Amino acid sequence: MNLKEWIFTTDHKRVGVLYLIGSIAAFAVAGILALLMRAELSTVGPTITANPTNYNVWLYGHGAMMILGFQIPALTGFFANYCIPLMIGAKDVAFPRVNALSVWLFYVGIILALLTFVMPDPPDVMWTGYPPYSTITTGNTAMYTFTVLILGFASIIGGVNFLTTVAYMRAPGLTWNKLNIFVWCTLGAFVLQLIFVPVLGTAVTLISLDKYLGTHFFDPTQGGDVLTYQNLFWFYSHPAVYVIFLPFIGVIYEIVATFSRNRVFNYKMVVYGGVFGVVALSGEVWVHHLYVSGMADWLRIGQMITTLMISVPVGLLVIGLVGTLYKGSISFETPMLYALGVLFLFLIGGLTGIPLAVTSLTVHLARTYYVVGHFHYVMAVAGTFAIFAGVYYWFPKVTGRMYNEFWGKVGFWITFIGTNLVFWTMMDIGVKGMPRRYYDYSHFSQFEGAHQLMTLGAVILGVGFVIAVLNWIIGAARGPKAPDNPWNSNSLEWSTVSPPPHGNWPVPPSVGADWYPYGAAKK
Amino acid sequence: MAHHEGAHGVADGHAHWDTSVWPFVISFGILALVIAFSLHFVYHQDFASVLTLGLGLIMIVSGVAGWTSEAMGKGDGMSYSAMGWFILAEAMIFVAMFVTYWYLRLNTDVWPPAGSVDLPKAMPLMMTFVLVSSSLTIHYAEHLLHQGNRGGYVNWLMATIVLGFCFLGMSAYEWSHLMHEGFNIGTNLLGTVFFSITGLHGSHVVVGLAIFLAGLVSALRGNVDEGFARTAGLYWHFVDIIWFFVVSQVYYW
DSSP states (O other): OOHHHHHTBOOHHHHHHHHHHHHHHHHHHHHHHHHHHHHHTTSSSOSSOSOHHHHHHHHHHHHHIIIIIIIHIIIIIIIHHHHHHHHTTOSSOSOHHHHHHHHHHHHHHHHHHHHTTTSSSOOOSTTTOOTTHHHHOSSOHHHHHHHHHHHHHHHHHHHHHHHHHHHHOOOTTOOGGGSOHHHHHHHHHHHHHHHHHHHHHHHHHHHHIIIIIOOOTTOGGGTOOHHHHHHHHHHHHHHHHHHHHHHHHHHHHHHHHHHHTOOOTTHHIIIIIIIHHHHHHGGGOGGGGOTTSOOOHHHHHHHHHHHHHTHHHHHHHHHHHHHHHTTOOOOOOHHHHHHHHHHHHHHHHHHHHHHHHSHHHHHHHTTBHHHHHHHIIIIIIHHHHHHHHHHHHHHHHHHSBOOOHHHHHHHHHHHHHHHHHHHHHHHHHHHTTOBTTOSOOGGGGGGHHHHHHHHHHHHHHHHHHHHHHHHHHHHHHHOOBOOSSTTOOOSGGGGSOSSOOTTSOSSOOOOOTTOOSSSSOOO | OOTTTTOOOOGGGOOOOOBOSHHHHHHHHHHHHHHHHHHHHTSOOHHHHHHHHHHHHHHHHHHHHHHHHHHTTOOOSOHHHHHHHHHHHHHHHHHHHHHHHHHHHHTOSSSSOTTOOOOOSHHHHHHHHHHHHHHHHHHHHHHHHHTTOHHHHHHHHHHHHHHHHHHHHHHHHHHHHHHHTTOOTTTSHHHHHHHHHHHHHHHHHHHHHHHHHHHHHHHHTTOOOHHHHHHHHHHHHHHHHHHHHHIIIIIOO
């Protein structure tokens, strides 16, 4: 093992593995912060810290690291890097050096996020950075701004790279209608990144301009308006949900099709209806984050309608999955368990989102734990389960070894139980009025038992995740050798040896007119 | 494409994997810039800030130089369409800025707000003339390169760079003139909008010039790449087009 060839690598597979290592590290840190918060909330009043600012910093770290440090880099960094060139039969991405630049910028972002634990006056603006607080706090808002800018820039150049790669580097015979669903989904996510990340970048830059250079964008005494920030922020941050959702549902498609040994149900509906529909509608729904921030009714009603409408393409994507399962020859290896777990969690998350889309109900539900429970189901946990599913699925390809199937399943069930304990309880007490973001809930002491149940659930799901990560580490080091195509998949990434060499194939592959990435492998 | 292309040698039983140190160097140079910003604006450690800033700039400049000399002329001709996607992202930055500006301005009772000065009207026209000229010169330079005239390409590229620096000089003159009158970025909402939008556009001019300079240095060392020239030109035309929005929305509305 040549360390220099890893650190300075431009190979898409190694860049992908670097992304995976960094994002799992971010996941670990963010998970520990979540446990700290759960420990703090296990009793009414101060529990493990008497300083509410600590709680805010944990909340900032948990949200920012989970979304910007773990989910987006794992999905659009690791999976996209590792799988897309292999799935389209290319020897690498279009711009390998740009790829290396994006992974190291991602690490710089992680370093900046970790610096917040040692620097004086760390950022305490949560992951949203709302002014006016972010422009008057003594916390280091600049660090927040630059973390977002650097991770954002890394994802933009990554998006440019992959859109170009898929457009120009597909294997001979691999037409657009034969692309893996994962490739389509990830392209959709990259288009969203290109359109919406710059808007977030502008928003967070403006708060630092206000704070450090004395501009008045968000200063009402000079004609500025804080709602401008909230609109710019959610104009990105709602599509960011789809930046996570699209690749993760793509991963689930690969797994469900493989372990059902079936064709993808209604491929063209999934791609041109589901993926294209989500991309087209995702930029017209952000106001549902601002229903109670104060704005004209015509804006709220309009975006209530678009929010309900976006359920249609999302529903097409789910129907495609269920149709792929239908009459399939299903087996339940660990990746498939996680994938079916995603289907269940996403269904609960999606259905509990409908009340939140309705403006009249939101007045009651906004700012409560119901919202926290909902988005953890639909995005946080479903996305994380999908990432775990995908890592298990491509583990033999990436490492050339097998993980332990028994401990894989044990880890899944423990995590699954813990997850539902935490987030179902959250939605329950949210409906009953428990407000989110409280450090001390003395006014709601009736929820102490529920909070203790959630703390217990958080510990359980933490144990499940630790089992999974240990399973990977031990499997990568000492697991039995894996065959090149252990799951009998038709998809191109399984047609090379495990792990693939530099350049991926000795002879670049081409596919025939009757080739299709799904369905039973060659008899 | 990476520089060991095709050389998957299995000498001493160990296949070569492509590497490049420059992305790593540039990334950590950017980290240094971020730390320098915090040291100055948040922690008021000016000496440390200047040191870190210098270190970061050295890393970024040497990283870009190394990258350019390593990769120039070895592209697969995909950079032009990639730049199209990148420009989509860049355009969205300006969309966000202009929408913010329109929203704030249309929600204000009195415009321009108290304390404003009259923005210059003649200078932006001259700047427009300079920038449009530079778009034409770079287009002509590409045309000459396409015909195989490398010397002509280098000359017209240099003319473009000179025009770009003229534009920046005029912008700097205008800024210092306004600040001399006591009108700056914190004066009122007009100052905020004027300096941040012209500054944002100016920073794109700087990036465009940096790309041209990287191409010029390579060209003077005998390494000319037509794909690079077209891609750099495309970015420059984009910067030019954005300037029309700046002039019409900020100076003349």
